[in-house]
Structure formats: C-alpha cells, structure tokens
Amino acid sequence: MxxxxxxxxxxxxxxxxxxxxxxxxxxxxxxxxxxxxxxxxxxxxxxxxxxxxxxxxxxxxxxxxxxxxxxxxxxxxxxxxxxxxxxxxxxxxxxxxxxxxxxxxxxxxxxxxxxxxxxxxxxxxxxxxxxxxxxxxxxxxxxxxxxxxxxxxxxxxxxxxxxxxxxxxxxxxxxxxxxxxxxxxxxxxxxxxxxxxxxxxxxxxxxxxxxxxxxxxxxxxxxxxxxxxxxxxxxxxxxxxxxxxxxxxxxxxxxxQGGLEAIEKKNELKASLLYNEIDNSNGFYNGHAELDSRSTMNVTFTLNSEEATKSFLAQAKEAGFVGLNGHRSVGGCRASIYNAVPYENVERLAQFMSDFRKNY
Known part of the structure; x- marks a missing residue:
C-alpha cells in the first residue's frame, strides 16, 4: 500500500x-x-x-x-x-x-x-x-x-x-x-x-x-x-x-531521531523548501504570514487567482496530496508539516508547486 x-x-x-x-x-x-x-x-x-x-x-x-x-x-x-x-x-x-x-x-x-x-x-x-x-x-x-x-x-x-x-x-x-x-x-x-x-x-x-x-x-x-x-x-x-x-x-x-535539536533542524529544512518556493514565485504564490512570524509547522499561502487556487488543489489531489485546502478564514492553501511528515513528502510538494507554477 x-x-x-x-x-x-x-x-x-x-x-x-x-x-x-x-x-x-x-x-x-x-x-x-x-x-x-x-x-x-x-x-x-x-x-x-x-x-x-x-x-x-x-x-x-x-x-x-x-x-x-x-x-x-x-x-x-x-x-x-x-x-x-x-x-x-x-x-x-x-x-x-x-x-x-x-x-x-x-x-x-x-x-x-x-x-x-x-x-x-x-x-x-x-x-x-x-x-x-x-x-x-x-x-x-x-x-x-x-x-x-x-x-x-x-x-x-x-x-x-x-x-x-x-x-x-x-x-x-x-x-x-x-x-x-x-x-x-x-x-x-x-x-x-x-x-x-x-x-x-x-x-x-x-x-x-x-x-x-x-x-x-x-x-x-x-x-x-x-x-x-x-x-x-x-x-x-x-x-x-x-x-x-x-x-x-x-x-x-x-x-x-536524536531528540528535539535534531527534530528542529529537520523541521527548518522542510519549511524552507516550501517558503523558498513561495518567495521565488514572483507573486504566483503569496504567503499569509509575515516573514518574522512564519510557522515551521503550518505553511499558509494563496495563489494569484481563485481559478488558479482551485486548479492547484484539484491537481494536487490527483497527484496524491491530502489536506492542502486552506481554512475558510484565510482561504488558499495550507501545508501542515508536523514532525512526522517526511522530508521526502515536503520535497515532492515543493516540486509540485514549482511544476504547477511553470505549467499553469
């Protein structure tokens, strides 16, 4: 499975x-x-x-x-x-x-x-x-x-x-x-x-x-x-x-895993994958949180149109990603990358975001 x-x-x-x-x-x-x-x-x-x-x-x-x-x-x-x-x-x-x-x-x-x-x-x-x-x-x-x-x-x-x-x-x-x-x-x-x-x-x-x-x-x-x-x-x-x-x-x-020091390093690496994709998208993706308040657990972002958001979420679902819909209070998308979410899964999401932006 x-x-x-x-x-x-x-x-x-x-x-x-x-x-x-x-x-x-x-x-x-x-x-x-x-x-x-x-x-x-x-x-x-x-x-x-x-x-x-x-x-x-x-x-x-x-x-x-x-x-x-x-x-x-x-x-x-x-x-x-x-x-x-x-x-x-x-x-x-x-x-x-x-x-x-x-x-x-x-x-x-x-x-x-x-x-x-x-x-x-x-x-x-x-x-x-x-x-x-x-x-x-x-x-x-x-x-x-x-x-x-x-x-x-x-x-x-x-x-x-x-x-x-x-x-x-x-x-x-x-x-x-x-x-x-x-x-x-x-x-x-x-x-x-x-x-x-x-x-x-x-x-x-x-x-x-x-x-x-x-x-x-x-x-x-x-x-x-x-x-x-x-x-x-x-x-x-x-x-x-x-x-x-x-x-x-x-x-x-x-x-x-090496305790909380090791967990922290992994979490920062995972978060940086997604935030780098957001920051380097020339406004295609927009993070909700201000830079100095960004969470390493929940990455929230919107796309530059409602149509793009719907298409992103639909294609992400087809690709096997689960739980990316943003909360109704904010809209857009949310990736929750808690301790147990593997680095490889976050890497795949970052790649999906990059590919979607280039192909949309």
Missing part, C-alpha cells in the same frame, strides 16, 4: 515506525495475550506504558520535578475552560494574547468564568503576525498571561516567548509542541492536544507547576479540578489508554 502524502492540519501524520510498532503489538502486547486497548488501566502492564510516556516527555523537554505531567481528555478546547476555572481567582484578571482563532476561543471561555482582557492582538492585521507583548503592561497581580504558541489556521508562530513577566505564563502548544527545544522554566503551564505532534486525538497533555495546583478550589466539579488528576497520576477515571500508548511510541520515535 502506498502511504498518502498527508498534510492534514490535525488529526495529522504519525510516524510510520510508531504505527508499525502498534500494528505488531496490536493483538498481543508484550506477551499479555491482549491488546493495549484490552488491558485494565489499573494493571501493571498498562501502568508501565503510562509511566513511560511521562518519563519520555520529561526527558525530551527537560521537565523538572517542579512540574506535574497530566494526561487528560477533552482536547485543548476543554483546557480553555479548565484553566480559568482553576487558576483565575476572584478579584484577578487574566490576560490573553490574540494571535488567531484558537486564542479567541480561549478568551471566550475565560470571560464566562471571570475577568479576562486582551493583552495584545494582531486581529486587525488578519493575524498575519505575532504581536509584541510588553511585559510592563501586565499588572503584577494578574492571574496569568495566556499565549497560543503556533496558529494552525494563519500559519504564524512565536519565535521568542514573552520574558520579564511577574505572573504565570501559560501556553497552548497544541500544534508545535516538540518541534524544537523548549526552556520549560519560562512557562508555568503548557498544554497540547496530541493530534498534531504527539499522537492520536483523544489525549491532552498538560504540564504545569505544582504550585499552581494550590489555586484549584475544592468546590470545582471533580473531573474539572487539576488536583483530582495530579493526585491520581491521571488515573482517577479510565484514561484513553491506546492513545497514551501511541503517545509513548511517538515520544520514543522523537528520542530515536
């Missing part, structure tokens, strides 16, 4: 090695005579998988013991509510940086819980850039500052994270976690839906400083309280066991 040239924004491509490893163990996981999906989440066999995923993640991101690692459900979207419910206390204000649709949704949920304001925004520029956040504009008694590190729809990404803040910094890293080395000490909390760079949909990774857990009130619904999951090693209720198993395989694959 020929694997698809998968450029979906999420759920997205998974490492072929991880898929084959899961296939090999699907019916008989480590001589248990059962699939991982059939194991009790209270069993030692599953507990080993669970703990391995935490350990690998801790190693890859150099996460200290000051942080709790949680495996939750509900996607990043549930975190939009859980964060203010747990961390936005009465009399405080949370500040949100608006850099795209998901940042907007996070803010919309926060204002339902408490007081939340916009710290900085690039909405007036159709989210083409990452705005500069002035740390001095954030009051020292603020609950937290929230950013979205990568914006899948608009193809922008934070290159330098905010510094000089005297309040907790929280980041939604759903679409670029593990794409490059990260200084965890800059953040008090990061969270990510797994379905782009970590594994399949259904798992949400939350990494948070343990001291933040003190803010969670006992009056919160049990399942929406971070303490519930921290005290029970994310095993208070049945977790998405197969998803966490696949997450552990993806983390092993990243480790075997």
């Amino acid at each position: 020929n694997r698809a040239l998968n450029f979906n924004a999420g759920p997205a491509a998974l490492p072929e090695w991880a898929l084959k490893e899961a296939q090999n163990e699907l019916l008989n996981f480590r001589n248990t005579g059962m699939s991982v999906m059939e194991l009790s989440h209270r069993s030692k066999d599953y507990e080993a998988v669970h703990n391995e995923a935490q350990s690998l993640l801790r190693s890859l991101l150099s996460i200290s013991d000051e942080y709790e690692i949680l495996f939750l459900q509900g996607g990043a979207s549930l975190q939009f509510s859980m964060i203010p419910m747990n961390l936005l206390q009465e009399g405080q204000t949370a500040y949100y940086t608006l850099t795209g649709s998901w940042a907007e949704k996070a803010l919309q949920e926060a204002v339902k819980v408490g007081k939340a304001e916009i710290a900085v925004s690039s909405k007036e520029n159709n989210y083409k850039n990452i705005p500069v956040l002035d740390a001095t504009s954030i009051p020292s008694d603020a609950a937290y500052v929230h950013i979205t590190s990568n914006n899948t729809i608009y193809g922008t990404q934070w290159k330098q994270f905010p510094t000089g803040l005297n309040v907790p910094l929280i980041a939604d890293m759903s679409s670029d976690i593990l794409c490059k080395p990260l200084n965890m000490e800059q953040f008090d909390m990061i969270y990510a839906g797994a379905q782009k760079n970590l594994g399949p949909s259904g798992v949400t990774v939350v990494i948070m400083k343990k001291e933040l857990l003190e803010r969670s009130s006992d009056s919160l619904p049990t399942m929406l309280n971070y303490n519930t999951h921290a005290k029970n090693n994310s095993l208070y209720n049945t977790p998405p066991t197969f998803g966490i198993y696949l997450l552990s395989l993806v983390l092993r694959w990243v480790t075997d």
Whole structure:
C-alpha cells in the first residue's frame, strides 16, 4: 500500500515506525495475550506504558520535578475552560494574547468564568503576525498571561516567548509542541492536544507547576479540578489508554531521531523548501504570514487567482496530496508539516508547486 502524502492540519501524520510498532503489538502486547486497548488501566502492564510516556516527555523537554505531567481528555478546547476555572481567582484578571482563532476561543471561555482582557492582538492585521507583548503592561497581580504558541489556521508562530513577566505564563502548544527545544522554566503551564505532534486525538497533555495546583478550589466539579488528576497520576477515571500508548511510541520515535535539536533542524529544512518556493514565485504564490512570524509547522499561502487556487488543489489531489485546502478564514492553501511528515513528502510538494507554477 502506498502511504498518502498527508498534510492534514490535525488529526495529522504519525510516524510510520510508531504505527508499525502498534500494528505488531496490536493483538498481543508484550506477551499479555491482549491488546493495549484490552488491558485494565489499573494493571501493571498498562501502568508501565503510562509511566513511560511521562518519563519520555520529561526527558525530551527537560521537565523538572517542579512540574506535574497530566494526561487528560477533552482536547485543548476543554483546557480553555479548565484553566480559568482553576487558576483565575476572584478579584484577578487574566490576560490573553490574540494571535488567531484558537486564542479567541480561549478568551471566550475565560470571560464566562471571570475577568479576562486582551493583552495584545494582531486581529486587525488578519493575524498575519505575532504581536509584541510588553511585559510592563501586565499588572503584577494578574492571574496569568495566556499565549497560543503556533496558529494552525494563519500559519504564524512565536519565535521568542514573552520574558520579564511577574505572573504565570501559560501556553497552548497544541500544534508545535516538540518541534524544537523548549526552556520549560519560562512557562508555568503548557498544554497540547496530541493530534498534531504527539499522537492520536483523544489525549491532552498538560504540564504545569505544582504550585499552581494550590489555586484549584475544592468546590470545582471533580473531573474539572487539576488536583483530582495530579493526585491520581491521571488515573482517577479510565484514561484513553491506546492513545497514551501511541503517545509513548511517538515520544520514543522523537528520542530515536536524536531528540528535539535534531527534530528542529529537520523541521527548518522542510519549511524552507516550501517558503523558498513561495518567495521565488514572483507573486504566483503569496504567503499569509509575515516573514518574522512564519510557522515551521503550518505553511499558509494563496495563489494569484481563485481559478488558479482551485486548479492547484484539484491537481494536487490527483497527484496524491491530502489536506492542502486552506481554512475558510484565510482561504488558499495550507501545508501542515508536523514532525512526522517526511522530508521526502515536503520535497515532492515543493516540486509540485514549482511544476504547477511553470505549467499553469
């Protein structure tokens, strides 16, 4: 079977090695005579998988013991509510940086819980850039500052994270976690839906400083309280066991690739293939994001006419490319080139773009 040239924004491509490893163990996981999906989440066999995923993640991101690692459900979207419910206390204000649709949704949920304001925004520029956040504009008694590190729809990404803040910094890293080395000490909390760079949909990774857990009130619904999951090693209720198993395989694959330094180099090479094609097309292709805000995960671009766009997407589909349609907010095209998208596939897309431009 020929694997698809998968450029979906999420759920997205998974490492072929991880898929084959899961296939090999699907019916008989480590001589248990059962699939991982059939194991009790209270069993030692599953507990080993669970703990391995935490350990690998801790190693890859150099996460200290000051942080709790949680495996939750509900996607990043549930975190939009859980964060203010747990961390936005009465009399405080949370500040949100608006850099795209998901940042907007996070803010919309926060204002339902408490007081939340916009710290900085690039909405007036159709989210083409990452705005500069002035740390001095954030009051020292603020609950937290929230950013979205990568914006899948608009193809922008934070290159330098905010510094000089005297309040907790929280980041939604759903679409670029593990794409490059990260200084965890800059953040008090990061969270990510797994379905782009970590594994399949259904798992949400939350990494948070343990001291933040003190803010969670006992009056919160049990399942929406971070303490519930921290005290029970994310095993208070049945977790998405197969998803966490696949997450552990993806983390092993990243480790075997040489870690995040090696992954970053590969991602930069992949992105440069497409951005070079866009920049050298004499206006035939136009990137949505401004140069200093370009994402290495999601390359967004338009063609010089609607007719050309339709023809490009139709021919790309015939050629075996999947997931290149741009989001309706931006239009045009989008190539999501997460960690697991092979360099060779990106190379083929760049060549297709070149050939299409010359022949159109």
